[in-house]
Amino acid sequence: MIITINSQASSQDRAQLMSLLNRLADSMLPAVCTSMGSREVLVIENKAIDPEAQQILLQHPAVEKLTPVKTPYQLVSRTFQQETSSITIGNSRSSTPVTVGGTTSVPVIMAGPCSVENREQILRIAREVKEAGGQVLRGGAFKPRTSPYQFQGLGVEGLRLLAEAREETGLPVITEVMDIAMLDTVAEYTDVLQIGARNMQNYALLQAVGRHSKKLPVLLKRGLSATIEEWLLAAEYIVASGNPNVMLCERGIRSYDTQTRNVLDLTCVPLLQELTHLPVIIDPSHATGKRELVPAMSRASIAAGAHGLIIETHYDPAKAISDARQTISTEQLRQISREARELAHILRGDAVLDVA
Amino acid sequence: MIITINSQASSQDRAQLMSLLNRLADSMLPAVCTSMGSREVLVIENKAIDPEAQQILLQHPAVEKLTPVKTPYQLVSRTFQQETSSITIGNSRSSTPVTVGGTTSVPVIMAGPCSVENREQILRIAREVKEAGGQVLRGGAFKPRTSPYQFQGLGVEGLRLLAEAREETGLPVITEVMDIAMLDTVAEYTDVLQIGARNMQNYALLQAVGRHSKKLPVLLKRGLSATIEEWLLAAEYIVASGNPNVMLCERGIRSYDTQTRNVLDLTCVPLLQELTHLPVIIDPSHATGKRELVPAMSRASIAAGAHGLIIETHYDPAKAISDARQTISTEQLRQISREARELAHILRGDAVLDVA
Amino acid sequence: MIITINSQASSQDRAQLMSLLNRLADSMLPAVCTSMGSREVLVIENKAIDPEAQQILLQHPAVEKLTPVKTPYQLVSRTFQQETSSITIGNSRSSTPVTVGGTTSVPVIMAGPCSVENREQILRIAREVKEAGGQVLRGGAFKPRTSPYQFQGLGVEGLRLLAEAREETGLPVITEVMDIAMLDTVAEYTDVLQIGARNMQNYALLQAVGRHSKKLPVLLKRGLSATIEEWLLAAEYIVASGNPNVMLCERGIRSYDTQTRNVLDLTCVPLLQELTHLPVIIDPSHATGKRELVPAMSRASIAAGAHGLIIETHYDPAKAISDARQTISTEQLRQISREARELAHILRGDAVLDVA
């Protein structure tokens, strides 16, 4: 149940509403108060308020609207918000803003290396990504590695290099934040905060990212074996903590076949479009683990309705120090970007097809 | 290792070759002799023949060519045959032949009800499927049902009704064969033999279908948790038994999330195109289990490069006595068929795009 | 809903009951008539008969009892039969009969090679298995192999050798039947029919085995990714076709980790004991795929309550031509048998423990 607060409500009205709620509902009510766009909302579990209590609430001056939501996730559900969220990346920096979701029919292309390796590498890749049609530069500075003995990223130095690449190319930047302690630092440099698959249910991190004052867009990767509901509830943690700018990123789920790194669950795209207003981005690199499968799955992602792609790209994929096997060349990126835009045009009806 | 037999080889030459092989190779040599198109071939495990023995074999008059294949599947591998197989459905009957795979850029659309229910139902669906752009009529006569107390199909009566629908519409027919005892009967009526997911490793059935004199095209569904390699080896059983006309059908693999019936592993399309020359068909109905997800996943399948779709379709989906939840209307089929053809045109370069 | 037929009912009574049922229930009623022990039963889907109709049925002279069963599987459910089934192996042959399930607290140990390889091998293994405490000899004559180019078993010659080993040792024999065409032949030689994991949903085979006149005990292996319910429904197919002597065999389910061949789902033991009266056997060889893990998992299986074990055993495991990696020595079998019996004694309260 979502209670939209009347914007004219006085602070006294609000206090009264809270005590009314405490009387009407369960004693252990875990209500969450947050803001969605220009409105404040209160969220409580559906079962907590019976129909009679709803009538009483509706008459309270602090209440503008009640939205009953049947799913455990509430703020991220389509029931609460009909229109697909429109998220702007790179708003307030030396970069060209990019819009994801909303009414745009142009899929966003995020591309770049698995890891920022050195200045020359990231600057060259940034230039080539831009030239190939990419709109956002990805690059890992803090890397979550399965083994403590693997390269863990350049850290803050990596963040600085990403910012330098943005200065030079105008591409906004996305990079992963693994740890609350580094959140302020990462947020100082990046345009999008990425939360990795391993941290999808790191609730402390989700809440810290939700509360962070910058409200930067967040790319929330799906956990290795997360259900759609668990994923949406992880997004709900961020939104309920105050940051509605969440994008979901499918990067493959764990399976039994070793031919691909993961199984790309592309059906999540139309399914999520029914269930949530958050935009959906596909990561065909981690999903497949093989660069030769990336072009076909990029096309398929756009055809399924995805709002964008995030693709590991390098001018010389074989030389990437991590994830080389799944990294494409900037040359391939050019082709994928072009196809993605063409497909989106056709499928969203902005183009006519002249069949030979 | 595949040994292509010289077409001029006498029967004495062949006998000599067999005894030469027995001398050169392992005593327990499980060699398989079959024909591929106009050529006879012998297939043996790769390790069975060392390089020196290969040299001796090459000089034998019955040997035209040796093709070493590194994968456990051999006849179905791209290494053995570079070009995608072209399979003709409905060749010798009162139907319009349809080509799948090969050099055609037109995806095949197979559609129809889960079960043949009665004469009126199947005739009406057949007419509507044809009118909506479908080229092959699907319909279950023998149904593999999880419970013995569920409707098991109309049996032979269902086959007869399918044949009648073919007579009337010219659409060739695909239906499942579950059992060797019924193979002759099913083959008498159908144009394509479907082998269901539950029977993917029913080797006796695979071999019987491979040996059957009609060499009807076979649609081999992927087992519920089959690896790509197990699936290709199941196809190899059919081809090695004498029938090269095999299409692979992905219908979703088992997963942990109950939001969809299965997980559609669409990445198998570009992966299979690397590994095998057999065409690949997608079944978005069983893969998703929800009709509202079928259109998006049909588009995605074609964008990934699939050679066709098989879709559960009914004039009144809610009334289907089995699989109603995943059955689309013939109206939706029309839209899907059109989109599939358009997408295939664009992606295969036969159309130019005029972006508005 | 299970209708137990009155044993005094005349054939006229029965005919009347059937027409009564047809009137009372759905027109497409898929009722199954079979015998359970000394009683005939009719099984229909639960929803087919409403409470009022039940009252009418109860008054019919051919009806002895109505048993409503809430699960889709009915005859195999604990609701229908409270006591664990007692199954006798090797009843009518030159072998020592062995009882599985029922009230016995002694777990059955089935052991032997993956494949029957030759006379010397199987006779020696049979003697050693018996001497090590094994009660049933396993051995594959027809082998379901993933590749058509792998050794497919000795066939009928293998069956003959198994029978010879039984003659010599008195151990009853279990072997797999893959194919209806070979059912009579296999049944002529074996004491237990094994249905492999790949054929768990080969309904034609399940029904043929159920109908076979000998009513030999059946060991039904769980499919690679079968749910508990699908597995019980597969057993229901056999029982509903006339053979109640079914044992369930867990052999590991497919998973994502390659450290073991499969994941042994041992929790199925207490779960099945709630749901069904059929005995449960564990196959730690296929479940783990590594011989060093077999002893611990054998102990765990008995501790979980399993009625027996089936273990791949060879006098020289490294020389087994199939499944060598998971085959234990007859020496290890001796230890496992002893431990299994001791554990079963303690856990079922037949022994007192004198803690040092």
Next chain:
Amino acid sequence: MIITINSQASSQDRAQLMSLLNRLADSMLPAVCTSMGSREVLVIENKAIDPEAQQILLQHPAVEKLTPVKTPYQLVSRTFQQETSSITIGNSRSSTPVTVGGTTSVPVIMAGPCSVENREQILRIAREVKEAGGQVLRGGAFKPRTSPYQFQGLGVEGLRLLAEAREETGLPVITEVMDIAMLDTVAEYTDVLQIGARNMQNYALLQAVGRHSKKLPVLLKRGLSATIEEWLLAAEYIVASGNPNVMLCERGIRSYDTQTRNVLDLTCVPLLQELTHLPVIIDPSHATGKRELVPAMSRASIAAGAHGLIIETHYDPAKAISDARQTISTEQLRQISREARELAHILRGDAVLDVA
């Protein structure tokens, strides 16, 4: 490769060794220096040092020993340490110390509620757990909940109540730490730090727990779909950060069947005993999700060789505010504790069996 540092080495020797290593090995060498018991060790990736370099290293005065380890995890491997780690819980507090692993044959029983709910509840459960044979009290104060609208635990108040229950009963306490920010606080109250399944790859948390000055024992739960190798590498993160007192806890992995909450992968017990020296604890409550399955799986766990159990227990399971369905009564706990100790005695040879 693990380099054990000579305990007599001067700081100059050590510095020289580091610069020698930098010369001998890869430039981007990610070496980790930590202490294992009384010895300092350096760990580097195996491939980083070639055999010739190893000879040079061996002659350096700061080097006591080189241990090549073939697996990606090194410090936790059996290759590095032959004997099972012995971990003492509750060493320095108002509690009775408990030893896990090492040479003890007595399995540890950890029990208590899912969540600490209030003073009366936790004190009563603690008393009953102790009386039933439990040795460690579990209880959640900070709860990782899938939904932000679910009860998130009593927080610090819960920690205080756990400490009070320890005061009263002498039972050491285990509770979960979800967040680095709360680590000092949780460590102030608890005897064992639990890391939950969702945080198994939260590397920042693993490292913080490893570095924490108290070196409290850590119970590391297996991630929902973690491979054995990923799990051991997560443990390696903790040990390489300075805390060798790690216990592994299997709590079920994700699967496709909804009959149980997860699939208990009990085979991990003998497998881990081959691969690692860390003790293994089983959580049959989360693994099965159903209280009626807990006793059988507790027996099976001990029979498989587990070093202990952690079980959700309540005096009135139905009233637990979280995980009620899988919580057993203290009465059942008494039975499980007794059986677990008896089984361990028998299997480890400390008891003789007098079969009636």
